[in-house]
Amino acid sequence: MTTALTQGLERIPDQIGYLVISEDGVLASAGELENDERTAGVIMQMVQTACKFRLHGTAEPPFKRLSVMFEDHAYLVTVSGQKVFVVKRQNNQREPINV
Amino acid sequence: MEATLEQHLDDTMKSPSIVGVLCTDQQGHNLGCRGSLSDEHGGVVSVLARQAASLTRDPTDTPTVCLESDSGNILMKTHGSITVAVHKMAS
Numbered sequence: 001m002t003t004a005l006t007q008g009l010e011r012i013p014d015q016i017g018y019l020v021i022s023e024d025g026v027l028a029s030a031g032e033l034e035n036d037e038r039t040a041g042v043i044m045q046m047v048q049t050a051c052k053f054r055l056h057g058t059a060e061p062p063f064k065r066l067s068v069m070f071e072d073h074a075y076l077v078t079v080s081g082q083k084v085f086v087v088k089r090q091n092n093q094r095e096p097i098n099v
Numbered sequence: 100m101e102a103t104l105e106q107h108l109d110d111t112m113k114s115p116s117i118v119g120v121l122c123t124d125q126q127g128h129n130l131g132c133r134g135s136l137s138d139e140h141g142g143v144v145s146v147l148a149r150q151a152a153s154l155t156r157d158p159t160d161t162p163t164v165c166l167e168s169d170s171g172n173i174l175m176k177t178h179g180s181i182t183v184a185v186h187k188m189a190s
Binding site: 039042043045046049050052053054055062063064065066067068069070071075 | 135139140143146147150151153154155160162163164165166167168169170173186
């Protein structure tokens with residue numbers, strides 16, 4: 001079952017770690033996120049917080065993907081099938097966000 | 100005193116594809132907002148930014164949090180004691 005969850009995550013370009021988290025805890029982890037329960041906890045808190053975000057009173061979840069972008073790496077988070085998938089990617093090459 | 104901030108918020112809304120902007124303090128109190136982002140979003144924005152910052156040990160590396168959906172992205176970042184959120188529609 002772990003392989004089915006994680007084989008897609010393994011192939012993500014520039015990935016340097018991942019977590020698969022359910023209500024019961026961490027189902028799988030690898031790379032820089034291996035056994036990283038602390039990061040898993042923070043990410044779960046962020047997902048729960050983000051789900052409270054509602055625009056114009058819409059009922060649908062407010063995001064397909066939650067990303068946390070640092071200087072040279074990023075965490076990309078998505079929810080599917082009652083599980084939270086987190087991938088840590090290197091050097092996201094983002095452009096300055098000019099708004 | 101808020102005139103400068105209010106002007107910046109108005110200027111931000113002039114950018115193409117920007118439909119909302121919000122500034123909060125560290126407690127999530129609204130300092131100013133426009134468009135799709137309003138008082139009710141202040142708490143979530145400030146908490147998300149703070150939670151994201153705890154993912155690194157480097158206090159100078161403040162993250163940008165982004166909620167991505169088909170209808171647009173909400174980007175958030177903390178600068179000092181102020182957290183700014185921008186709602187940008189997909190172009």
